Amino acid sequence: MTTNVYSRSELLCRGTDDSDIRAAIRDGHLVRLRRGWYATPEADPDTVAAVRAGGVLACVSALAAHGLWIPPGHDRLHIRFSRHGERAGRWGCHGYGSTLPCAAAVDTVPVALDCAGRCLGREDWIVVCDSALNSTGMSPTELRSQLPACAAHVGRWINDSDRRSQSGTESMVRLRLRALGYAVEVQPEIPGVGRVDLRVGRLLIECDSRAHHTGLDTYCTDRRRDRAALVGRWMTMRLTYSDVVSDWDAVLADIAAIVRRDRHRLRPGRKLPLGVH
Ligand SMILES: [Zn+2]
Numbered sequence: 038m039t040t041n042v043y044s045r046s047e048l049l050c051r052g053t054d055d056s057d058i059r060a061a062i063r064d065g066h067l068v069r070l071r072r073g074w075y076a077t078p079e080a081d082p083d084t085v086a087a088v089r090a091g092g093v094l095a096c097v098s099a100l101a102a103h104g105l106w107i108p109p110g111h112d113r114l115h116i117r118f119s120r121h122g123e124r125a126g127r128w129g130c131h132g133y134g135s136t137l138p139c140a141a142a143v144d145t146v147p148v149a150l151d152c153a154g155r156c157l158g159r160e161d162w163i164v165v166c167d168s169a170l171n172s173t174g175m176s177p178t179e180l181r182s183q184l185p186a187c188a189a190h191v192g193r194w195i196n197d198s199d200r201r202s203q204s205g206t207e208s209m210v211r212l213r214l215r216a217l218g219y220a221v222e223v224q225p226e227i228p229g230v231g232r233v234d235l236r237v238g239r240l241l242i243e244c245d246s247r248a249h250h251t252g253l254d255t256y257c258t259d260r261r262r263d264r265a266a267l268v269g270r271w272m273t274m275r276l277t278y279s280d281v282v283s284d285w286d287a288v289l290a291d292i293a294a295i296v297r298r299d300r301h302r303l304r305p306g307r308k309l310p311l312g313v314h
Pocket residue numbers: 095096097115116130152153155156
């Protein structure tokens with residue numbers, strides 16, 4: 038991630054001295070945002086706004102800047118101020134425990150997740166955390182060790198996160214079904230089909246994103262997998278982004294009807310592939 042916003046100490050670490058900084062400002066290669074903070078003309082506007090306001094890009098905005106998937110409805114700028122920041126304590130986002138210094142223009146993912154524990158609800162936070170763990174390869178235990186002072190609820194949310202999740206909608210479906218008591222398996226390997234997003238009993242749930250399911254190859258692969266699933270007596274339900282985000286009640290009613298009927302049909306003692314809960 039390159040924001041092109043730098044503190045003076047970052048520039049000095051790169052071998053630049055104060056006279057170089059003054060020359061770069063004079064030549065238009067750097068803009069002074071506030072005392073000790075500079076940006077190049079092509080710098081990220083959100084980061085520039087956060088630093089100009091006296092803080093750094095933090096919380097949900099920092100997580101978005103790190104390329105993580107952010108649920109809709111969180112567009113405002115999230116800024117964190119250091120203890121010495123002029124607006125510290127009045128507004129802005131802050132994490133738990135002692136206030137961290139603002140060393141870089143954008144907070145790291147763990148620091149931003151800690152802050153976001155105040156700005157996001159459980160589902161949205163875990164969706165973003167899944168995305169963070171999936172993209173960094175970090176385990177929930179490793180993340181927890183980087184947040185020694187996090188709030189108890191953030192610790193619980195970390196435990197409910199899953200780095201195997203492949204998309205925000207998959208995370209939402211897992212969380213919502215588990216909250217209702219469904220036994221949901223994440224990314225199971227189904228013989229003849231391959232890896233699927235979620236499994237509830239005999240129902241396979243695929244959370245399709247337009248970005249990953251519109252190519253001709255994927256179109257053909259998805260249909261081959263659906264055919265193999267039917268042969269194996271599985272049922273496949275493909276959910277779109279708008280199914281999950283805008284029409285969840287209808288989706289849930291369908292899942293409930295399928296799972297209920299599936300259980301009703303099961304004869305006692307009969308074993309299904311992978312074991313149905
Ligand atoms: Zn925030």
